Amino acid sequence: VDVPWLLLPFFGLATALMTYALNKQGLGGAWFNVVVGFLDTFYLCVFDPQNFGWSVAYTFSGVALAIGVLVAFDMVLWPDPAERKLLRSLADTLDRQCQRLVAIGRAYVDPFAGAVLPQPAMLSILPVHLPLLERARRELKNPEREAVLLAAVTTTERLHIAIERLLAIAHDDVPRDIRARMRPEIEAAVQAIDAALREYARQAATGLKAVDDRDYEERFTAIRAGLDALQAREHLVLNQLSSFEAATMANVAAFGESLRNIGERLLNHPLGYVYGLAFPKDTKSATTASGGVDRPLMRYSAKLGLAATLGYVVGVASHRSELGVIVWTTMIAGLRTYGATLRKMILRIVGAVIGGLLALACIIVVSPNFQSLASFLLAFFVVLFLAAYVGLSSGRLAYAGQQAGVSFVVGYYSLGPSADVYAPLWRVWGIFLGLVIVTLVFLLLVPEYAGKALAPR
Numbered sequence: 001v002d003v004p005w006l007l008l009p010f011f012g013l014a015t016a017l018m019t020y021a022l023n024k025q026g027l028g029g030a031w032f033n034v035v036v037g038f039l040d041t042f043y044l045c046v047f048d049p050q051n052f053g054w055s056v057a058y059t060f061s062g063v064a065l066a067i068g069v070l071v072a073f074d075m076v077l078w079p080d081p082a083e084r085k086l087l088r089s090l091a092d093t094l095d096r097q098c099q100r101l102v103a104i105g106r107a108y109v110d111p112f113a114g115a116v117l118p119q120p121a122m123l124s125i126l127p128v129h130l131p132l133l134e135r136a137r138r139e140l141k142n143p144e145r146e147a148v149l150l151a152a153v154t155t156t157e158r159l160h161i162a163i164e165r166l167l168a169i170a171h172d173d174v175p176r177d178i179r180a181r182m183r184p185e186i187e188a189a190v191q192a193i194d195a196a197l198r199e200y201a202r203q204a205a206t207g208l209k210a211v212d213d214r215d216y217e218e219r220f221t222a223i224r225a226g227l228d229a230l231q232a233r234e235h236l237v238l239n240q241l242s243s244f245e246a247a248t249m250a251n252v253a254a255f256g257e258s259l260r261n262i263g264e265r266l267l268n269h270p271l272g273y274v275y276g277l278a279f280p281k282d283t284k285s286a287t288t289a290s291g292g293v294d295r296p297l298m299r300y301s302a303k304l305g306l307a308a309t310l311g312y313v314v315g316v317a318s319h320r321s322e323l324g325v326i327v328w329t330t331m332i333a334g335l336r337t338y339g340a341t342l343r344k345m346i347l348r349i350v351g352a353v354i355g356g357l358l359a360l361a362c363i364i365v366v367s368p369n370f371q372s373l374a375s376f377l378l379a380f381f382v383v384l385f386l387a388a389y390v391g392l393s394s395g396r397l398a399y400a401g402q403q404a405g406v407s408f409v410v411g412y413y414s415l416g417p418s419a420d421v422y423a424p425l426w427r428v429w430g431i432f433l434g435l436v437i438v439t440l441v442f443l444l445l446v447p448e449y450a451g452k453a454l455a456p457r
Helices: 004-024 028-047 052-077 082-109 126-140 143-170 176-181 183-205 216-240 243-268 295-317 321-333 338-369 373-391 398-412 422-443 450-454
Strands: none
Touching: 004 028, 004 295, 028 052, 028 295, 028 321, 082 126, 082 143, 082 176, 082 183, 126 143, 143 243, 176 183, 176 216, 183 216, 183 243, 216 243, 295 321, 295 422, 321 338, 321 422, 338 373, 338 398, 338 422, 373 398, 398 422
16 A cells, blocks of 8 residues: 555556456356455555454445345345246237237238237347346256246247238238238138237246147147138239239238248247257356457456556545545446447446435435434435336336436435535545546547457357
8 A cells, every 4th residue: 555556556457357357257246246345445445554454344244244135035035036027028028919910910901990000119028038037047057947948038039020020011001902802811810820829928927837738739720720721812812913013912922921930930839849858967057168368358357457446546646535436436337348338338427417416315305304214214215216116127227227226325325314415425426437437448448349349259
């Protein structure tokens, strides 16, 4: 601490090496806890080099207690298994796909009967399902069950893509009389597929268990008969059209082909079908390969070490212990690619502004008027409940909600209700300083672009 020329290189190098080693081994969660604990320790050491051990002990105790509370809630008091949540989401997705398919079929065959085509679903549900699948994999440690869930997720996504393609085709302007000629066959095929999709949704909602489905053959026959009848009618209608109606012929053929693709996907296998495949006996989760040098990860670690060191210098030079948030803001906001860092930085700024304003509101309104512990805890609960609710919303808002909660805690925490606004303002200001440093390092110093890194990796 008394020799800056030795301390600062060590600080940056240690941060970079820990980031590289723990990320290389796939220990993302451990990396964050280790590095934040390390950064916080060195920051506190400067302000009280003789007695900082108590602060470090409190930090360690706080982390241990928080993890203990999380484990108790997740495993005993309020468990929320990822598999159950994933299956519930799959069932809801399949139900929505049923409704969209029926609406598309009704509007296509009779566009003047009040049926309206649904709006295109531009966003995929995979960003919701894949994290749940990864959580379920870690919880279950069962390769066969993981394969069943993966098959269900991919089948659901492929059905989503096929139905959206059918919707795009249905938007084309085709003469009403042409559609009316195929109405009975299209309605029969759609009804048969709809029945199969609803059964898929029921199976997902009830656990996706391997049971003897006595009605599968009946649904199989109904779908096959409907698709065959539709194909025969389609050939008859196309043969009656003249060559001048090429656009109409292409639309009719494409609609029939898309509907058959959906039906064929349902005919191949039940939802989550993986039976007959061989699974490894060893259920230990595979870790990231440790061989070889990962140059992009090395560059990322070096930039993270540099950003943390610059944040450390700024915080120490200001002589404010409250600015310790700078050093671990660099850990949160600094990501591997230019676009991800920029997007996360913007969302973190929004979250920091909202969280800081909420903290000031509580300091001005709650602290002077309510001195009990219950009011202090209630203020925390209300704000963090709202932040967590937003944090579980769409990807465009989730991170801002999370950071609003973090910024509120950083700004408002104390041993009791306090009307002091200066310490919270310094902490929130530390978040913005950390973001400025991350911007300078990650966006200006050898920026990494996802498009360039994707192909070689």
